[in-house]
Amino acid sequence: MIHQFWRLSECTETNLGLACTGDGLFLGCTPLVERREGRFVVRDQRVVERLLSCAYQTEFSANRIMCGLATVAAALNADDSCLARIAAVHLQIPDLPNEIARDDMEMEDILIKSVDGKSASQSRETRKASPDDPKHPGWPAGTPDGLGGKFRPKDGSATVLSQKIKDQIKRRELRMNLTAGLHVGIEALANLIPGAELAADVAMLADLARTIGEYRKLSIEAAAAFNFVQNAPYDLQDLQVSSDYKEFSSYDAFVKGQPSSRFMSKYFGSAGDGSQYHHLVTQGGANADAVLPQLQSTENILVLPTLLHEIVTDEYLGPAPDDSGTTLYQWLQTQSYQVQRERGLKILRDLHILK
Amino acid sequence: MELESLVKVGEKLINLWDEISGLLDSEDHVAQARALLRGREIVKEFERFKTEALAIIAALLDDSNSVSDDERAASLIRGFEFGARLADTLHDEFRDIADGETKVIRLMDKVVKALNAISPGRIRLAVLLDHPDPRVRGLAGSYLIDLMPERVIPVLQQVEQTEDANSAHFRADATLLCWKLERKSRFSGLSA
Numbered sequence: 001m002i003h004q005f006w007r008l009s010e011c012t013e014t015n016l017g018l019a020c021t022g023d024g025l026f027l028g029c030t031p032l033v034e035r036r037e038g039r040f041v042v043r044d045q046r047v048v049e050r051l052l053s054c055a056y057q058t059e060f061s062a063n064r065i066m067c068g069l070a071t072v073a074a075a076l077n078a079d080d081s082c083l084a085r086i087a088a089v090h091l092q093i094p095d096l097p098n099e100i101a102r103d104d105m106e107m108e109d110i111l112i113k114s115v116d117g118k119s120a121s122q123s124r125e126t127r128k129a130s131p132d133d134p135k136h137p138g139w140p141a142g143t144p145d146g147l148g149g150k151f152r153p154k155d156g157s158a159t160v161l162s163q164k165i166k167d168q169i170k171r172r173e174l175r176m177n178l179t180a181g182l183h184v185g186i187e188a189l190a191n192l193i194p195g196a197e198l199a200a201d202v203a204m205l206a207d208l209a210r211t212i213g214e215y216r217k218l219s220i221e222a223a224a225a226f227n228f229v230q231n232a233p234y235d236l237q238d239l240q241v242s243s244d245y246k247e248f249s250s251y252d253a254f255v256k257g258q259p260s261s262r263f264m265s266k267y268f269g270s271a272g273d274g275s276q277y278h279h280l281v282t283q284g285g286a287n288a289d290a291v292l293p294q295l296q297s298t299e300n301i302l303v304l305p306t307l308l309h310e311i312v313t314d315e316y317l318g319p320a321p322d323d324s325g326t327t328l329y330q331w332l333q334t335q336s337y338q339v340q341r342e343r344g345l346k347i348l349r350d351l352h353i354l355k
Numbered sequence: 356m357e358l359e360s361l362v363k364v365g366e367k368l369i370n371l372w373d374e375i376s377g378l379l380d381s382e383d384h385v386a387q388a389r390a391l392l393r394g395r396e397i398v399k400e401f402e403r404f405k406t407e408a409l410a411i412i413a414a415l416l417d418d419s420n421s422v423s424d425d426e427r428a429a430s431l432i433r434g435f436e437f438g439a440r441l442a443d444t445l446h447d448e449f450r451d452i453a454d455g456e457t458k459v460i461r462l463m464d465k466v467v468k469a470l471n472a473i474s475p476g477r478i479r480l481a482v483l484l485d486h487p488d489p490r491v492r493g494l495a496g497s498y499l500i501d502l503m504p505e506r507v508i509p510v511l512q513q514v515e516q517t518e519d520a521n522s523a524h525f526r527a528d529a530t531l532l533c534w535k536l537e538r539k540s541r542f543s544g545l546s547a
Contacts, residue, residue, distance in 0.1 A: 160519060160520050166369060168450055170365055171450040173394060177398045208388050211391055212378075215379060311450070318452050318457060318460075319461070321532070321533035322533050322537060325544070328529060350525065351520050352520060
C-alpha cells in the first residue's frame with residue numbers, strides 16, 4: 001500500500017504545489033487565502049470551486065476544505081505562520097498535474113477578478129456619467145442607440161488611446177506568433193488531431209494550449225486597457241495609489257511594506273490584475289544608484305493597465321536625441337529629477353492618459 | 356518598395372486578432388491551430404519586409420559605384436526620406452521601437468555621416484525641412500537643429516503641435532528638449 005505524502009512547496013513562479021507565504025496560501029501561483037485591506041481572507045467558496053475544478057479538470061466540491069482554509073487565514077491573521085502551515089498541510093490538496101493546469105488556473109483567476117472589477121467599475125460609471133459633468137461626461141437622456149445616461153468619451157482621447165492599444169496588440173501578436181512552437185504544417189495538423197500519433201498530438205496540443213493561453217491573457221489585458229480608456233484622460237491623483245505623500249526605502253517596501261515596522265507601515269500590494277505600477281521617474285539604470293528619495297513614493301508611482309504601461313515604457317526605448325548611442329531612457333537619467341518627472345508627465349499627457 | 360505593404364501586414368494582424376479572439380473558448384483545436392499558423396506566416400511576411408527595407412538603406416551606403424557627389428548626395432537624401440518613413444511606420448504601426456525603429460535610425464546616422472562627407476555637408480538635408488511628410492521634416496530637423504536653429508525650431512514646434520502621440524511628435528519633442536537643455540542635435544553625438 002502506498003501512502004500519500006502531504007507537503008507544502010516554495011512559492012516560486014514554477015510552483016505546482018500548495019505554498020503558504022506572508023502573502024497568503026497559494027496553489028501554484030493562485031491564492032486561495034489572500035490579503036485584503038490588511039487582513040487574510042478565504043476566497044469565496046464558489047471561486048475556490050471554480051479554480052480547483054479548472055485546475056484538476058473535474059468538478060471539485062470545496063465543502064471539505066473551506067473550514068481548513070479558514071483556519072489558515074485565522075492563523076496568518078494571528079501572525080502564527082507555523083500553525084498556518086500545519087493547517088495548510090492538513091488540507092490534503094494535491095499538487096497541480098502540470099504547468100498548463102497552473103496557467104489555466106491563473107487565467108481563470110484573472111478572468112474571475114476582471115469580471116468582478118468590470119462589474120464594479122460599470123456600476124461606478126453609471127453613477128458618475130452625466131451630460132453636465134466635464135470630468136465624467138455622459139450622453140444626454142434620449143440619445144439614440146440606447147446611449148442615454150452612459151459614459152461618453154472626451155476630446156478624442158479614447159480614440160487615440162484605443163488605436164495605441166490596437167498597435168500594442170499587433171506588437172504582442174508578432175512576438176507570440178514568432179515564439180509559438182507550432183512547427184507542424186496544416187496538413188500534418190489535420191491528420192494528427194484524430195489521434196494517429198499520440199506523442200506528437202500531446203506535444204502539439206501543449207504548444208497550442210500555451211499560445212492560446214497567451215492570447216487569452218492578452219485578451220483580458222486588452223479588455224482592462226479598453227475599459228480604462230473609457231474614462232481617459234485622467235487627473236494625476238486618479239492614478240496615484242494614495243493622496244498622502246509617503247516615501248519608501250525600496251520598491252519592495254512600497255509593495256510589501258517596511259520590514260522594520262511590519263505592522264505599522266502602509267503598503268500597497270500588487271497593482272491588481274491586468275495592471276502594473278508605473279514610475280513617472282524611472283527606477284532602473286542610473287537612477288537605481290542615485291540618491292532619489294522621491295523615487296519610491298506615492299507621488300512617483302502610478303497604476304496603469306498592463307498594455308498601457310507597455311506603451312508608455314516603450315516610448316523610453318527609442319534612441320536618445322543626442323545620439324550618444326543610448327536610449328531616451330538612459331539620456332533622461334542624465335538629467336535632473338525634476339526634468340525627468342516633467343518628461344514622464346508629458347509622455348502621459350501626450351498619450352492622452354493624463355489631462 | 357512601398358511602405359503601404361507593411362501597413363497592410365498590420366491590418367492582417369488586427370484581422371487575425373479578431374479571428375483568434377473568437378476562438379479562445381472553442382474546442383476546435385484545428386481552427387485554433389490554423390489561425391496560429393497563419394499568424395506565423397504574417398510574422399514571416401513582416402520580417403521579410405523589414406529585412407528588405409533595411410537592405411535598401413544599407414545598399415545606399417555602399418559608395419563603390421562611381422557617381423558624382425551630387426548624384427550620391429541625391430541618392431542619400433532619397434534614402435533618408437525613405438528611412439524616416441520606415442522608422443516611424445515601425446514605431447507607429449507595430450510599436451517595433453527598440454529593435455525596428457532604433458535599427459533604422461542608426462542607419463540614418465550613417466546616411467547623414469556619409470552626406471556630411473560630401474561638400475557642402477549635411478546642410479543638404481535642409482531641403483527636407485519643407486517635405487510634406489512631417490516624419491521626414493522632423494527627423495531631418497533632429498540632425499540640423501545645431502546648424503540652423505532659427506530655421507529648425509519652428510519646424511519641430513509645428514510637428515510637435517500638429518502630430519498626435521506618434522513617433523514624429525515624440526521625436527520633435529525630445530529634440531527640442533535636448534536642444535533646450537544641452538544645445539545638442541542628433542548629429543552632435545555622431546561627430547564627437
